[in-house]
Amino acid sequence: MLCGMTSRPESKARRKSPQDRRAEIVATATRMALEIGLEQLTLRRVAERLGVANSLVSHYFPSVDELLAEAFDAAARQEIDRVYAAAEADPDPVRRVLEIVDDYVTGDRERMATLWLGAWYNGRTRPALHAAVTELMNAEIGRLAALIEAGNAEGSFRAPDPVSGAIRILAVCDGLSIQAVMRAPWDHTAARELVYIVTERELGLPAGTFDAARSRGGADTPS
Secondary structure: OHHHOOOHHHHHHHHOOHHHHHHHHHHHHHHHHHHHOHHHOOHHHHHHHHOOOHHHHHHHOOOHHHHHHHHHHHHHHHHHHHHHHHHHOOOOHHHHHHHHHHHHOOOOOHHHHHHHHHHHHHOOOOHHHHHHHHHHHHHHHHHHHHHHHHHHHOOOOOOOOHHHHHHHHHHHHHHHHHHHHHOOOOOHHHHHHHHHHHHHHHHOOOOOHHHHHHHOOOOOOOO
Protein backbone atom coordinates (compact mmCIF):
# COMPACT_ATOMS: atom_id res chain seq x y z
CA MET A 1 0.00 0.00 0.00
CA LEU A 2 2.75 2.42 0.93
CA CYS A 3 4.50 1.86 -2.38
CA GLY A 4 1.36 2.88 -4.24
CA MET A 5 0.95 6.17 -2.43
CA THR A 6 1.59 9.33 -4.40
CA SER A 7 3.88 12.11 -3.21
CA ARG A 8 2.41 14.89 -1.12
CA PRO A 9 2.88 17.66 -3.76
CA GLU A 10 1.13 15.52 -6.39
CA SER A 11 -1.73 14.82 -3.99
CA LYS A 12 -2.17 18.52 -3.39
CA ALA A 13 -2.05 19.15 -7.13
CA ARG A 14 -4.93 16.74 -7.79
CA ARG A 15 -7.10 18.43 -5.15
CA LYS A 16 -7.06 21.67 -7.17
CA SER A 17 -9.41 22.27 -10.08
CA PRO A 18 -7.81 22.62 -13.52
CA GLN A 19 -8.77 26.30 -13.57
CA ASP A 20 -7.20 26.95 -10.18
CA ARG A 21 -4.05 25.00 -11.02
CA ARG A 22 -3.59 26.82 -14.32
CA ALA A 23 -4.12 30.19 -12.62
CA GLU A 24 -1.57 29.24 -9.96
CA ILE A 25 1.01 28.35 -12.60
CA VAL A 26 0.48 31.65 -14.43
CA ALA A 27 0.64 33.67 -11.19
CA THR A 28 3.86 31.94 -10.16
CA ALA A 29 5.42 32.42 -13.58
CA THR A 30 4.42 36.09 -13.54
CA ARG A 31 6.13 36.68 -10.20
CA MET A 32 9.22 34.84 -11.39
CA ALA A 33 9.34 36.80 -14.65
CA LEU A 34 9.54 40.02 -12.63
CA GLU A 35 12.14 38.53 -10.30
CA ILE A 36 14.52 36.80 -12.71
CA GLY A 37 13.48 37.94 -16.19
CA LEU A 38 11.68 36.16 -19.01
CA GLU A 39 14.87 34.71 -20.45
CA GLN A 40 15.48 32.76 -17.23
CA LEU A 41 11.95 31.42 -16.96
CA THR A 42 11.54 27.71 -17.77
CA LEU A 43 8.85 25.10 -17.17
CA ARG A 44 11.22 23.27 -14.85
CA ARG A 45 11.88 26.35 -12.71
CA VAL A 46 8.18 27.08 -12.37
CA ALA A 47 7.54 23.46 -11.38
CA GLU A 48 10.31 23.65 -8.77
CA ARG A 49 8.88 26.86 -7.33
CA LEU A 50 5.46 25.24 -7.05
CA GLY A 51 6.83 21.95 -5.72
CA VAL A 52 5.18 19.87 -8.44
CA ALA A 53 6.36 17.57 -11.22
CA ASN A 54 7.53 19.12 -14.48
CA SER A 55 4.87 17.11 -16.29
CA LEU A 56 2.12 18.95 -14.41
CA VAL A 57 3.26 22.33 -15.69
CA SER A 58 3.80 21.02 -19.22
CA HIS A 59 0.28 19.55 -19.15
CA TYR A 60 -1.12 23.08 -19.03
CA PHE A 61 1.66 24.68 -21.07
CA PRO A 62 3.13 22.28 -23.64
CA SER A 63 5.70 24.91 -24.66
CA VAL A 64 7.54 27.50 -22.62
CA ASP A 65 6.60 30.10 -25.25
CA GLU A 66 2.96 29.88 -24.19
CA LEU A 67 3.87 30.28 -20.53
CA LEU A 68 6.18 33.22 -21.23
CA ALA A 69 3.41 34.91 -23.19
CA GLU A 70 0.86 34.52 -20.41
CA ALA A 71 3.28 35.54 -17.67
CA PHE A 72 4.31 38.65 -19.58
CA ASP A 73 0.73 39.51 -20.47
CA ALA A 74 -0.43 39.20 -16.86
CA ALA A 75 2.38 41.37 -15.46
CA ALA A 76 2.35 44.04 -18.16
CA ARG A 77 -1.44 44.27 -18.44
CA GLN A 78 -1.80 44.67 -14.69
CA GLU A 79 0.72 47.51 -14.70
CA ILE A 80 -0.88 49.26 -17.68
CA ASP A 81 -4.34 48.96 -16.13
CA ARG A 82 -3.06 50.37 -12.84
CA VAL A 83 -1.42 53.40 -14.43
CA TYR A 84 -4.23 54.22 -16.85
CA ALA A 85 -7.02 53.67 -14.31
CA ALA A 86 -5.43 56.29 -12.05
CA ALA A 87 -4.86 58.71 -14.92
CA GLU A 88 -8.30 58.28 -16.47
CA ALA A 89 -9.91 59.16 -13.13
CA ASP A 90 -8.33 62.63 -13.17
CA PRO A 91 -10.74 65.30 -14.47
CA ASP A 92 -7.97 67.42 -16.00
CA PRO A 93 -6.85 66.35 -19.53
CA VAL A 94 -3.31 67.67 -19.08
CA ARG A 95 -2.80 65.82 -15.79
CA ARG A 96 -4.18 62.61 -17.30
CA VAL A 97 -1.39 62.47 -19.87
CA LEU A 98 1.17 63.86 -17.42
CA GLU A 99 0.53 60.92 -15.06
CA ILE A 100 1.04 58.45 -17.92
CA VAL A 101 4.36 59.84 -19.15
CA ASP A 102 5.63 60.44 -15.62
CA ASP A 103 5.28 56.72 -14.93
CA TYR A 104 7.89 56.01 -17.61
CA VAL A 105 10.54 58.17 -16.00
CA THR A 106 10.22 57.24 -12.34
CA GLY A 107 13.11 55.64 -10.52
CA ASP A 108 11.14 52.53 -9.54
CA ARG A 109 10.23 51.33 -13.04
CA GLU A 110 13.32 49.20 -13.62
CA ARG A 111 11.61 45.83 -13.10
CA MET A 112 8.85 46.57 -15.60
CA ALA A 113 11.32 48.09 -18.07
CA THR A 114 13.47 44.95 -17.80
CA LEU A 115 10.40 42.76 -18.36
CA TRP A 116 9.46 44.66 -21.52
CA LEU A 117 13.03 44.58 -22.78
CA GLY A 118 13.11 40.80 -22.34
CA ALA A 119 9.76 40.46 -24.08
CA TRP A 120 10.85 42.53 -27.08
CA TYR A 121 14.07 40.56 -27.45
CA ASN A 122 12.69 37.07 -26.89
CA GLY A 123 9.55 37.79 -28.88
CA ARG A 124 11.61 37.76 -32.07
CA THR A 125 11.77 33.95 -31.95
CA ARG A 126 8.71 33.10 -29.84
CA PRO A 127 5.42 33.58 -31.74
CA ALA A 128 3.09 33.50 -28.72
CA LEU A 129 5.21 36.03 -26.84
CA HIS A 130 5.48 38.21 -29.94
CA ALA A 131 1.69 38.20 -30.26
CA ALA A 132 1.26 39.16 -26.59
CA VAL A 133 3.75 42.02 -26.90
CA THR A 134 2.09 43.32 -30.08
CA GLU A 135 -1.38 43.16 -28.54
CA LEU A 136 -0.35 45.06 -25.42
CA MET A 137 1.57 47.71 -27.34
CA ASN A 138 -1.45 48.31 -29.58
CA ALA A 139 -3.75 48.37 -26.56
CA GLU A 140 -1.66 51.04 -24.85
CA ILE A 141 -1.52 53.12 -28.02
CA GLY A 142 -5.30 52.94 -28.10
CA ARG A 143 -5.70 54.00 -24.48
CA LEU A 144 -3.31 56.93 -24.80
CA ALA A 145 -4.91 58.00 -28.09
CA ALA A 146 -8.30 57.97 -26.34
CA LEU A 147 -6.97 60.33 -23.67
CA ILE A 148 -5.60 62.61 -26.37
CA GLU A 149 -8.90 62.54 -28.26
CA ALA A 150 -10.75 63.44 -25.07
CA GLY A 151 -8.36 66.34 -24.51
CA ASN A 152 -9.01 67.53 -28.06
CA ALA A 153 -12.77 67.37 -27.48
CA GLU A 154 -12.45 69.37 -24.26
CA GLY A 155 -10.35 72.03 -25.99
CA SER A 156 -7.20 71.31 -23.98
CA PHE A 157 -5.13 69.78 -26.80
CA ARG A 158 -4.55 70.51 -30.46
CA ALA A 159 -3.39 67.10 -31.65
CA PRO A 160 -4.36 66.54 -35.31
CA ASP A 161 -3.71 62.77 -35.23
CA PRO A 162 -4.12 61.26 -31.74
CA VAL A 163 -3.06 57.76 -32.77
CA SER A 164 0.16 58.89 -34.46
CA GLY A 165 0.85 61.22 -31.55
CA ALA A 166 0.39 58.36 -29.08
CA ILE A 167 2.75 56.17 -31.10
CA ARG A 168 5.48 58.82 -31.10
CA ILE A 169 5.09 59.60 -27.38
CA LEU A 170 5.25 55.91 -26.42
CA ALA A 171 8.18 55.30 -28.78
CA VAL A 172 10.20 57.91 -26.88
CA CYS A 173 9.10 56.48 -23.52
CA ASP A 174 10.00 52.93 -24.60
CA GLY A 175 13.39 54.06 -25.82
CA LEU A 176 14.09 55.70 -22.49
CA SER A 177 13.01 52.53 -20.69
CA ILE A 178 15.76 50.65 -22.52
CA GLN A 179 18.26 53.34 -21.59
CA ALA A 180 17.18 53.11 -17.94
CA VAL A 181 17.85 49.37 -17.91
CA MET A 182 21.21 49.53 -19.68
CA ARG A 183 22.74 52.69 -18.21
CA ALA A 184 23.90 53.24 -14.65
CA PRO A 185 23.57 55.74 -13.16
CA TRP A 186 20.48 56.98 -15.01
CA ASP A 187 19.51 60.67 -15.10
CA HIS A 188 15.74 60.62 -14.56
CA THR A 189 15.55 64.42 -14.67
CA ALA A 190 17.00 64.56 -18.20
CA ALA A 191 14.72 61.73 -19.32
CA ARG A 192 11.65 63.48 -17.93
CA GLU A 193 12.62 66.71 -19.68
CA LEU A 194 12.81 64.93 -23.05
CA VAL A 195 9.46 63.17 -22.54
CA TYR A 196 7.81 66.46 -21.62
CA ILE A 197 9.20 68.27 -24.68
CA VAL A 198 7.99 65.56 -27.06
CA THR A 199 4.59 65.12 -25.43
CA GLU A 200 3.83 68.84 -25.23
CA ARG A 201 4.69 69.18 -28.92
CA GLU A 202 2.46 66.26 -29.89
CA LEU A 203 -0.46 67.67 -27.90
CA GLY A 204 -0.02 71.21 -29.23
CA LEU A 205 0.74 72.54 -25.75
CA PRO A 206 3.05 75.46 -24.91
CA ALA A 207 6.48 74.49 -23.64
CA GLY A 208 6.52 74.21 -19.88
CA THR A 209 2.87 73.16 -19.56
CA PHE A 210 3.72 69.92 -17.74
CA ASP A 211 6.17 71.61 -15.37
CA ALA A 212 3.46 74.13 -14.51
CA ALA A 213 0.96 71.34 -13.91
CA ARG A 214 3.47 69.60 -11.65
CA SER A 215 4.03 72.75 -9.61
CA ARG A 216 0.26 72.89 -9.04
CA GLY A 217 0.39 69.35 -7.67
CA GLY A 218 -0.65 67.62 -10.87
CA ALA A 219 1.42 64.47 -10.25
CA ASP A 220 3.81 62.92 -7.81
CA THR A 221 7.40 63.93 -8.40
CA PRO A 222 9.40 61.03 -9.86
CA SER A 223 12.54 60.06 -8.05
